[in-house]
Amino acid sequence: MTQTCGVQSVCLGVTLQLILAALLHQGFATVAPPTTASPHKEPGRPDRGDYLVAGTNGTTCLRASMGLQLNVSFSSASLNKTLQEVVNLQPNMTKTSGSCEADSASLKLSTDADKTVLTFFFTLNTTSNKYHLNEVSLSANWPDMKEPFSGHNNSLDYLHGTFGFSYMCREEQTLDVTQDLSINTFQLQVQPFGLNGGQFGAAEECQLDEDDMLIPIIVGAALAALVLIVLLAYLIGRKRSHAGYQTI
Numbered sequence: 001m002t003q004t005c006g007v008q009s010v011c012l013g014v015t016l017q018l019i020l021a022a023l024l025h026q027g028f029a030t031v032a033p034p035t036t037a038s039p040h041k042e043p044g045r046p047d048r049g050d051y052l053v054a055g056t057n058g059t060t061c062l063r064a065s066m067g068l069q070l071n072v073s074f075s076s077a078s079l080n081k082t083l084q085e086v087v088n089l090q091p092n093m094t095k096t097s098g099s100c101e102a103d104s105a106s107l108k109l110s111t112d113a114d115k116t117v118l119t120f121f122f123t124l125n126t127t128s129n130k131y132h133l134n135e136v137s138l139s140a141n142w143p144d145m146k147e148p149f150s151g152h153n154n155s156l157d158y159l160h161g162t163f164g165f166s167y168m169c170r171e172e173q174t175l176d177v178t179q180d181l182s183i184n185t186f187q188l189q190v191q192p193f194g195l196n197g198g199q200f201g202a203a204e205e206c207q208l209d210e211d212d213m214l215i216p217i218i219v220g221a222a223l224a225a226l227v228l229i230v231l232l233a234y235l236i237g238r239k240r241s242h243a244g245y246q247t248i
Contacts, residue, residue, distance in 0.1 A: 042086045043069075048187050049091025052198065053098035053107055060198035061100035062122075063166075064107055067186035070118070070138065074180070075146040085142065089118070102126070105192035115141045118183075121154070122192035129163040131193050132156075136177045151181035161204050164194035169206035 046067035055061035068089040076083045089109065098107045098119075107120045121135035135154040142149070158175050161167035168189045175183045191200050 043088045046088035046184075046186060047091050049089070049094060051091075051094075051096045051107060051109065053096065053100060053105070055100045060195055062098060062105045062107055062190075062192045063195060063198065063200060064120075064188075064190040064192075066188040066190065068109075068118070069184035069186070070116075070140075071182045071184065072138070072140060072142075072149055072151070072180065074140075074142075074149050076144050077146045078144050083144075087116075087142075089116075100192070107192070122159075124163060124193050131161050131163065133159040133175075136175065136181075136183070138177070138181055149180075151178045153177045159188075159190060161191065164196075164201045166191035166200040166203050167206070168203035169208055171206070171208040173206065173208055 046069050048065060048067045051064045051066075052060050053062035070087045070089065071084060072087070073082055073084045075081070089111065093111050095110045096108070097110075099105065103124045103126050105122045105124075107122075108117065109119070110117045117137075117139045119137045120133060121137075122131055123134045124131040134156050135152075136156060137152040138149070139151075140149040156175070156177070159167045159169075166189050169185065170187055172184055172186050173188070175185065177183060189200060189203065194201060
């Protein structure tokens with residue numbers, strides 16, 4: 001029986017290591033937001049908005065459904081130091097505009113009499129039929145800013161999708177734009193090219209969603225393996241115990 005217990009202990013240790021590794025992988029899967037320069041209470045999860053852009057013929061050519069949260073570092077006029085403000089975009093207070101071309105599309109979201117203007121630019125590779133988010137710009141003039149904020153990056157590589165398909169990411173993800181600007185997205189689904197009747201095409205899910213679905217499968221498989229190993233060890237131990245009572 002001593003040998004059987006040893007087998008159980010080793011197998012149990014290996015299985016627990018697999019479960020721990022899976023859980024740690026899930027913990028590191030989400031991209032962490034930038035370090036806060038000054039502590040501010042976050043506004044909570046943003047509401048999900050449905051934003052539509054119409055083409056020249058009046059039909060919807062770009063559609064995005066998502067919750068948006070802006071992380072902006074700026075110089076405070078009252079405190080005379082750098083602060084980081086976390087602001088949710090409110091869909092019911094947001095105006096939508098944009099444009100669609102054969103190989104490019106834009107989504108412009110503006111609020112508060114244009115005091116906040118956020119623009120996403122997408123580009124399509126007509127050879128591979130693949131698109132991605134390549135540019136983001138933000139202009140903001142919020143209270144306590146020493147001067148209006150402006151952030152822009154035209155060399156991004158986010159939200160990859162295929163023409164006629166939508167890009168989906170249910171998990172929260174962070175789009176780092178500049179050192180002073182990042183954007184958290186929630187329940188994101190976007191399609192800048194190949195919409196059919198204004199409806200999303202089949203979704204291509206992000207890696208974060210795939211990892212989130214994979215973790216329960218790994219843990220479940222590890223637990224099932226643990227039960228099987230313990231059962232086999234028990235049966236082997238019982239068989240050896242009975243063998244010890246046989247007449248020689």
